[in-house]
Amino acid sequence: MRFLLSPKWVIGHILILGLGVTFVALGFWQLDRWSERRLFNSINAARYEAPPTPLLELLTAAGGDVESLEYRRAIVNGEFAPDEEVLLRSQVHDTRAGFDVITPLVLADDDVVLVDRGWVPLEFDTVPVVAASPPSGERTTEGVVRLTEARAATGHDDFAQGTAVTVSRVDIPALDPQISGTLLPVYIEVTGEVGPTVLPIPGPLPDFTDEGPHRDYALQWFGFALVAVLGYGLLIRRALRRRRI
16 A cells, blocks of 8 residues: 555645546536526516516616616607617527617607617618618507626727627617717617517517526536546556555
């Protein structure tokens, strides 16, 4: 047994111990991610199940905490302004690439909320999208509250050349200068089902049942730790047998 304390074996012990601890730590990290995802789903499902409420009432009640409004169902009354539409690129529907049509909705007192009205195919790449024109006049629109999206540090700046026609994200502060009126700090995403020939096609209903792959990843990391320990144990056992021969 003394040979197991030789420098070569000590280095091996340390490496296996480090691998085992790392794999176990990664497993618990994935379990934490799984727990966070389940909490996220639970909170947002509760928000979505709340009755539809006028958006301005929601914003007043939330104060500065607009993040608490995500996935709340909201009602807005106003008139669409298709001349100031933008297209959200890299959107997919039934494996087909296209755009989401983002149209300002003018509310009372010059307030404006952006509305993601749904998907159109790639060939509809100019605004306003005539084939998916919003109804004229004052309308009542219901949808899901979504938060503004910020540009990643290394992402493309859609607004570097001024007015943007297509964008990679619904960045409300960045869109504000090119939209008439005062933009509200959230936007509305229309969801539901329409006929297959009606454009734009609303987004799917939110799914709060997907818990992600974190539990499976945790089991994999724990499995790696077990394999490493058992494999090293077998290696030691084989070495002991050879010493006895």
